[in-house]
Amino acid sequence: xxxxxxxxxxxxxxxxxxxxxxxxxxxxxxxxxxxxxxxxxxxxxxxxxxxxxxxxxxxxxxxxxxxxxxxxxxxxxxxxxxxxxxxxxxxxxxxxxxxxxxxxxxxxxxxxxxxxxxxxxxxxxxxxxxxxxxxxxxxxxxxxxxxxxxxxxxxxxxxxxxxxxxxxxxxxxxxxxxxxxxxxxxxxxxxxxxxxxxxxxxxxxxxxxxxxxxxxxxxxxxxxxxxx
Amino acid sequence: xxxxxxxxxxxxxxxxxxxxxxxxxxxxxxxxxxxxxxxxxxxxxxxxxxxxxxxxxxxxxxxxxxxxxxxxxxxxxxxxxxxxxxxxxxxxxxxxxxxxxxxxxxxxxxxxxxxxxxxxxxxxxxxxxxxxxxxxxxxxxxxxxxxxxxxxxxxxxxxxxxxxxxxxxxxxxxxxxxxxxxxxxxxxxxxxxxxxxxxxxxxxxxxxxxxxxxxxxxxx
Numbered sequence: 001x002x003x004x005x006x007x008x009x010x011x012x013x014x015x016x017x018x019x020x021x022x023x024x025x026x027x028x029x030x031x032x033x034x035x036x037x038x039x040x041x042x043x044x045x046x047x048x049x050x051x052x053x054x055x056x057x058x059x060x061x062x063x064x065x066x067x068x069x070x071x072x073x074x075x076x077x078x079x080x081x082x083x084x085x086x087x088x089x090x091x092x093x094x095x096x097x098x099x100x101x102x103x104x105x106x107x108x109x110x111x112x113x114x115x116x117x118x119x120x121x122x123x124x125x126x127x128x129x130x131x132x133x134x135x136x137x138x139x140x141x142x143x144x145x146x147x148x149x150x151x152x153x154x155x156x157x158x159x160x161x162x163x164x165x166x167x168x169x170x171x172x173x174x175x176x177x178x179x180x181x182x183x184x185x186x187x188x189x190x191x192x193x194x195x196x197x198x199x200x201x202x203x204x205x206x207x208x209x210x211x212x213x214x215x216x217x218x219x220x221x222x223x224x225x226x227x228x
Numbered sequence: 229x230x231x232x233x234x235x236x237x238x239x240x241x242x243x244x245x246x247x248x249x250x251x252x253x254x255x256x257x258x259x260x261x262x263x264x265x266x267x268x269x270x271x272x273x274x275x276x277x278x279x280x281x282x283x284x285x286x287x288x289x290x291x292x293x294x295x296x297x298x299x300x301x302x303x304x305x306x307x308x309x310x311x312x313x314x315x316x317x318x319x320x321x322x323x324x325x326x327x328x329x330x331x332x333x334x335x336x337x338x339x340x341x342x343x344x345x346x347x348x349x350x351x352x353x354x355x356x357x358x359x360x361x362x363x364x365x366x367x368x369x370x371x372x373x374x375x376x377x378x379x380x381x382x383x384x385x386x387x388x389x390x391x392x393x394x395x396x397x398x399x400x401x402x403x404x405x406x407x408x409x410x411x412x413x414x415x416x417x418x419x420x421x422x423x424x425x426x427x428x429x430x431x432x433x434x435x436x437x438x439x440x441x442x443x444x445x446x447x448x
Contacts, residue, residue: 069418070374158289188299199284199288
């Protein structure tokens with residue numbers, strides 16, 4: 001418990017909050033997380049929505065994202081660092097790669113969970129395929145898609161912490177640096193900051209999901225539980 | 229390939245350690261999640277908050293948790309026990325939900341039939357409810373198994389030996405083959421155990437099959 005008191009002292013020490021300190025680390029961590037999630041989403045969401053719209057190849061998507069869980073994040077990070085050298089490119093690339101499979105699976109699950117009759121009805125009243133996707137399926141799947149973004153964001157916050165092992169970025173540096181210098185207060189303080197950041201973002205997503213724009217059909221809500 | 233040939237004994241040793249940590253964590257998760265999930269299913273006022281708390285726990289990143297847990301419990305930082313505790317937290321977080329879903333999926337008729345032929349609540353739980361809930365629980369268990377095997381490697385950052393040691397060691401010494409071996413062995417181990425679990429479940433719980441078929445025939 002003494003360690004926790006020391007960590008608290010570190011966290012409340014004004015010196016930790018000066019230039020290049022905690023605020024800058026938090027900003028870096030958030031920036032890396034944001035960039036990674038955006039790049040991954042730009043690639044993964046259209047792909048997942050397309051597979052869901054066609055309602056074919058879904059088993060393959062689910063199996064791949066399941067198998068992707070087996071890939072050790074730290075292994076991918078260190079492998080990329082050895083190939084691409086020290087810097088930001090290796091961790092960002094590795095994190096993007098790891099964020100893509102769950103995002104595709106989430107978007108697919110959201111669209112595929114929509115009752116068959118709904119896109120068919122849209123087709124019957126003369127909507128084009130693009131209109132069906134844009135005006136019917138994406139709005140109905142929005143809740144699940146944002147849910148997928150939520151878990152991807154949390155995953156990236158966690159893996160961005162590991163990224164500090166191969167590059168000097170984000171809050172993870174307090175953990176890795178603290179380990180090397182045996183500064184437990186810094187390690188625990190840094191850990192608490194990462195946990196707080198993750199929980200705040202998670203809560204923000206939870207609040208956003210309560211917005212009325214995320215109305216959804218009951219069947220979609222049911223499937224979201226089983227899919228994610 | 230050369231690196232692998234020279235270090236085959238180390239690969240075997242770390243695989244065994246890796247497996248031991250994984251099995252301990254997954255077993256403990258199951259042991260804790262079944263009673264928690266059963267109670268959460270039985271009493272809704274327990275279930276709601278429990279599932280909410282576990283969802284929050286699941287959102288906590290693993291490396292920070294590996295630092296915070298020993299600071300709270302007093303376990304040595306580099307003890308495999310520390311890793312087992314952290315992995316058990318994640319395992320329980322995922323499994324409790326599967327357990328609740330599993331019991332929800334047990335139809336009412338076999339339950340009442342068991343009561344009618346004279347099963348007490350306790351016997352009915354073991355003989356009727358748990359086996360019928362098992363296919364869904366095992367689906368959750370497989371998710372936990374695979375993600376646990378991959379998560380064990382994180383411990384290597386703080387010095388807990390596992391297949392993850394190949395990542396930290398290979399990175400520090402700049403040996404690509406060592407890191408690559410670690411990745412391949414970890415993924416293979418995860419997929420192998422997952423399949424083993426699936427086959428064992430199919431053998432032991434032949435009633436899994438109708439459930440799957442029913443799910444597929446549900447109009448989507």
